[in-house]
Amino acid sequence: MPETPKDRPESHPAKTGSGEWYDPAVLTEDIGRIVLNNGQRKYYRLARAGRWYGGIATADCCGCNLRCLFCWSGKPRDNVEDVGNFYGAFEVAQALISTAEKHGYGLVRISGNEPTLGRNHLLQVIHAVEAAGLAFILETNGLLLDLSLAKALSVHSNLHVRVSLKGTDPAEFARLTGAPPKYFNKQLKALENLLVSGVSCHPAAMISFSPPEKIQHLRETLQMIHPDLERDLEKETVLLYPPVVERLKEAGLSPLEGYYP
Numbered sequence: 714m715p716e717t718p719k720d721r722p723e724s725h726p727a728k729t730g731s732g733e734w735y736d737p738a739v740l741t742e743d744i745g746r747i748v749l750n751n752g753q754r755k756y757y758r759l760a761r762a763g764r765w766y767g768g769i770a771t772a773d774c775c776g777c778n779l780r781c782l783f784c785w786s787g788k789p790r791d792n793v794e795d796v797g798n799f800y801g802a803f804e805v806a807q808a809l810i811s812t813a814e815k816h817g818y819g820l821v822r823i824s825g826n827e828p829t830l831g832r833n834h835l836l837q838v839i840h841a842v843e844a845a846g847l848a849f850i851l852e853t854n855g856l857l858l859d860l861s862l863a864k865a866l867s868v869h870s871n872l873h874v875r876v877s878l879k880g881t882d883p884a885e886f887a888r889l890t891g892a893p894p895k896y897f898n899k900q901l902k903a904l905e906n907l908l909v910s911g912v913s914c915h916p917a918a919m920i921s922f923s924p925p926e927k928i929q930h931l932r933e934t935l936q937m938i939h940p941d942l943e944r945d946l947e948k949e950t951v952l953l954y955p956p957v958v959e960r961l962k963e964a965g966l967s968p969l970e971g972y973y974p
């Protein structure tokens with residue numbers, strides 16, 4: 714796996730940042746200015762029924778602070794200025810609640826991109842669905858999940874957090890996201906922050922590009938943080954939508970496993 718910035722594939726749209734990497738911290742600010750407005754957040758779909766987790770109501774937001782090669786989001790990630798509409802937390806919560814009620818679901822989530830852009834908006838949605846007796850699954854890349862956000866999340870008993878690791882180590886993370894390798898450690902730190910704050914959580918990891926020894930190494934890393942993380946590791950495989958296949962091909966990456974949705 715290439716580990717240096719010069720090896721970053723051109724198909725990573727490094728819109729901003731320092732050196733040849735894009736910097737997710739800068740992207741957070743830049744994308745945040747587009748998708749957040751006075752407590753409202755941009756969404757491109759509000760809301761849908763989904764089969765994941767045995768049935769979950771899902772609102773799809775716009776904008777992310779990473780640029781994973783295997784991402785299926787498309788325009789809501791890359792053309793965020795042109796896609797979606799702004800909604801307040803109450804509107805989002807109401808759409809999730811009514812979709813969950815219609816389909817008899819007990820779970821809701823925000824998906825499509827990165828839900829932690831717009832922290833207060835997210836916390837308000839979680840609070841509103843908690844009042845309706847629904848559980849919230851927070852799927853996140855964890856880059857913004859510092860101790861302060863983990864503590865703020867810990868007051869909600871209806872919450873479970875799934876931190877999606879982009880690869881199995883810093884080098885793989887950099888190859889798959891085009892962001893500096895050090896940010897992989899932020900993902901691990903997010904899990905630590907959740908654990909010390911008493912928030913229910915588990916790690917998922919994109920393992921489609923990882924040989925068995927790298928997956929084993931990740932297991933050992935998680936074990937050192939907490940045995941439960943290793944036990945609960947969810948293996949994520951790439952969904953081979955046509956644009957994803959094209960992007961991977963351009964980057965010279967072939968998944969070891971994946972499936973066609």
Ligand code: SF4
Nearest residue numbers: 777779780781784826
């Ligand atoms: S973190 Fe998720 S939404 Fe963001 S680019 Fe990666 S796969 Fe896409």
